[in-house]
Amino acid sequence: AETINYNFNIVNANLAPDGFSRSTVVVNGQFPGSLISANKGDTVNVLVQNNLTDPTMRRSTSIHWHGLFQARNAHNDGPAFVTQCPIAPNHTYTYGLNLGNQTGTYWYHSHLSSQYLDGLRGPIVNPEDPNLGLYDVDDESTLIILGDWFHTLAPELEAQYKLATNTASVEELPQSGTINGVGRTSTDPQPARPTFTVNSGQRYRYRIINTSAIARFTFQIQGHSLTIIEVDGVATAPLAVDNLIIHPGQRYSVVVQANQPVDNYWIRAPMTARAVPPVPPNWATDSNNVNAVLHYVGAAGAEPTSEIPAISGTPLVESNLVPLTDPAAPGSPFPGGVDKVFNLTFKTGEDPVTGHGWRVNDVQYIPPTTPTLLKILSGAHDPSDFGTNENTLIINRGDTVEVNIFGPRDHPWHLHGHTFSVVKGASGVTNYVNPPRRDVTPSNGNGGITIRFTADNPGPWVLHCHIDMHFEAGLAVVFAEAPTEVVSGPDSVDPGDDWDALCPIYNALP
Ligand code: C2O
DSSP states (O other), X not given: OOEEEXXXXXXXXXXXXXXXXXXXXXXXTBSSOOOEEOOTTOEEEEEEEEOOOOTTSOOOBOEEEETOOOTTOGGGSOOBTTTBOOBOTTOEEEEEEEOTTOOEEEXXXXXXXXXXXXXXXXXXXXXXXXXXXXXXXXXXXXXEEEEEEOSSOHHHHHHHHHOTTOOTTOOOXXXXXXXTTEEOOSSSOOOOOOEEEEOTTOEEEEEEEEOOSSOEEEEEETTBOEEEEEETTEEEEEEEESEEEEOTTOEEEEEEEOOSOSSEEEEEOOEEOOOOSSOOTTHHHHHHOOEEEEEETTOSSSSOSSOOXXXXXXXXXXXXXXXXXXXXXXXXXXXXXXXXXXXXXXXXXXXXTTEEEEEETTBOOOOOSSOHHHHXXXXXXXXXXXXXXXXXXXXXXXXXXXXXXXXXXTXXXXXXXXXXXXXXXXXXXXXXXXXXXXXXXXOBEEEEEEEEEEOOSOEEEXXXXXXXXXXHTTOEEEEEESGGGOOOOHHHHOTTSOHHHHHHXXXXXX
C-alpha cells in the first residue's frame, strides 16, 4: 500500500465543452476533473485549494467521493453541513481517502448545493480486479464519462427552480450531453466527436460513469454487445446486454470485444430528463445528439459512414444483475431478518417561505448551519437532538436496515457510506437471495422500491435523490448511524486544518 498525493486547484475557468463558452467551477482547469487512481489499501490525500473568484457563482466548495465507504473516516465524506463546513474561498482542506477493500469505479463531485452542475466532477478508479479469471481483458484503461451540461449557471437555475410560484413541471433541462467532456448542440460550434480506438481481436474494459446533474443516458455501441462486470464498485456476474440505462451517479464496467469488421461504429448515449413544458428549443434533437466513435485501427476516416442508428436489442434489466463478491451477503443477504424499517414517501410542493421544494414524509431537508457530524461529536444521538428540517434518522450499530421509498419514478436514490441490496427495484421484481448491490437506484412511483443495508459504518450518511437540484431543494434524509460510536472528527485526526473555523467564515459570506 502506498500514499498518493493529489493537488486539486479549484478554479473558475471559461470552458466550452459543447461549443458554448461559460464560466465553470472545475478541478485544475479541466472538465471533467483529473483522474484519481489508487489501489486497495492505498492512502490518498487530496489537497483541495479553493481559488474560486467568480462573484456570480458559489465561491465556497466541498467535495464528495461518491461510492467510497470512508469507514472511520466520515469527516472526509464531503457533503457540506453533514460531515463538514464548506471550504471557504482562499482556504484549503486535505481529504484523506482510504479505499479499504474497495475495487472498481467511483467518482467525485462537489457536494455543496448544486455546485457540481457547474463542472466540479471527475473519475476515481481502483484498477485492481479480483475476478479477472471470469473474462479476458486486454486493456482496461478506458473511461467513458457521461454528463449533462447546462448553459445557465447553477445559482441562477436554483433561484428559478425555488420560486414559490414555480411548479413541479418547470425544471431547466440541460443544453447538451457530454462524453469525456465533449458535447454538441445544434446551435453552437461543434467540437470533434470523442473517439475510442480499438485493435481488432482485442477485448476492452470500458468504465462508464454518469456524472449528470439530472439526465440519464441510454448507452449502446453499434454492432457490439456489452458484458457488464461491475456495478457501482460491486463485482457482478458477467451479463451481456445490447444497451443499458445509466442514472445519475451510477457506474458500469463493461467488456467490449473488438470482434466486428475493421470500420468505424457509432457509440450512442441519448439523454433523457423529464421533458415537460417549457422544453428548450432544440432539446429533442440535442438530447439525442450524444455520440462518439468506436474506431478500429486501420479503418478509413474518422466517423462511420452509416447513419446514426436507433437504440435497439436487449436492454439491461437491473434485477438481472447478480453481485459476485458481497461480503455482507454470502447467499442470503440478510438471514437474520430486518431490525429497522423506514418508510419514506417523497413529493414536491410549494412553501411560502422556502419556495418550491421537495419533501420526505412531509419534511423538506434544510441543512443545519452546524454540520451533523459536529453535533454528533458533541453528544447528539436522539432524534430530538437534531432540528426538524435536518431529517435525521437514528440507526444502531449492526442493524439490518430496510428502507422503502415511495414517490415519482426515475429519481436516482443514493446512499453514502454503503452499498445497498436492491431487494425490490424499479422493475418491481423482489429478490431476497442475491439481489443487485449498488449505491444508486431509481424510484418507481407509488409501487415503491426497497433497499437494505447493514449498519456497519458509524457516521452521518446522506440518502438523497441524485438529481442535483432536487437535493438542493430538500430531497434528502441523513442517517445518524451508531452516533455514540462516532469518535473521529477533523480535530482528532487532522489538527492542522482549520475545519471548525470554516463554518463561521462560510456563514458570514454574502
Ligand atoms: Cu454522488 Cu451525495 O452524492
